[in-house]
Amino acid sequence: MDLITTFREHPERMPGLAVLTTTGAKTGLRRESLLGYLEFDGTGVVVASAAGAARNPDWFHNIRSNPRVTVETGDTTYDAYAGIPPAPERDNLFARVVEAAPGYAEYQAKATRVIPVVVLHRLDRVKGMGDWLVEVHRWLRDELNSLRAQAIDGAVRLSPPDLRAHCAGFCTALARHHGGEDAATFPMLAERFPALAAELAELTAQHTTVARIQRELRAAVDVAELDRLAAELDAHFAHEERTVVTALNAIADAPPG
Known part of the structure; x- marks a missing residue:
């Protein structure tokens, strides 16, 4: 035996x-x-x-x-x-x-x-940091979808200056989210879980593409650009969730509230 x-x-x-x-x-x-x-x-x-x-x-x-x-x-x-x-x-x-x-x-x-x-x-937390990240992504998707709807019907619902202001607000929130990941979350995960390092590097590179589209949106709100950003974000968020949700759930509970 x-x-x-x-x-x-x-x-x-x-x-x-x-x-x-x-x-x-x-x-x-x-x-x-x-x-x-x-x-x-x-x-x-x-x-x-x-x-x-x-x-x-x-x-x-x-x-x-x-x-x-x-x-x-x-x-x-x-x-x-x-x-x-x-x-x-x-x-x-x-x-x-x-x-x-x-x-x-x-x-x-x-x-x-x-x-x-x-x-x-x-891996048996009731609600972990990864679950919270999914909720943040859901909120960002909803905000972008709302912005797209306003752009399509902007003449009725929002004036162009107001629409640009809403776009700038969304882009700022998204940039802060990605900035926090690049500066803290992704390096921490890559160090603790080396198997994730290559995927995390790819996600960081995707942030550069998203940031470029955001800069173009700030210059002129355009429905086609909003659609392109939505497509990029959907793919990016799905990739990110596949890569990091389990790891984040393992190391920390979701923030209170």
Whole structure:
């Protein structure tokens, strides 16, 4: 009987362990690893120590390629997104790890690499930051659709100056949304979840296209330009939601209110 089977049948005999199921970076197959497992403030943590070996273990390479994992602690099983915290956060976490399990300090002293600490962000939030992002996108779509309707019937509903003012207001809101993503949200996600980095870079490039259309709209409100912006945004928002919603839901609750 192997250790993973023994753990599943008698977890009480092997406290402080968990089975981490990852997806093979090269094979795409399920891979199971029995690891030391700790929890801090209700969040699971595993350490890519490999007993102080010179190389990171295979499961760590797997989560860099696909962060979605399953965690079995003996008491519970849950789906999670495996995140790699930035250096200062990693150092603080590793200090807590060593305080709870001093053997990891010996592994770090033996290793020629900085041993990664991996945070297992649960995917069972009632409403996460990703859900909130979808709501923001819905609001922006509704605002743009309203602006398009006003442009089509502008002579009746709004004067041209008022229409340009509404357009400028929408463009400002959209620019702030994208600016926040480029400056903070996307870099943070790319650092914690390397598998998302290429998609996030593509989304950032799409922001440049959207910004160019916005500049053209500010100069002269035109129905055709509004339609073009709507098409670009629909495709961009759909791409963004496919890429980041799960990750954002994993790391934070939606803002209150």
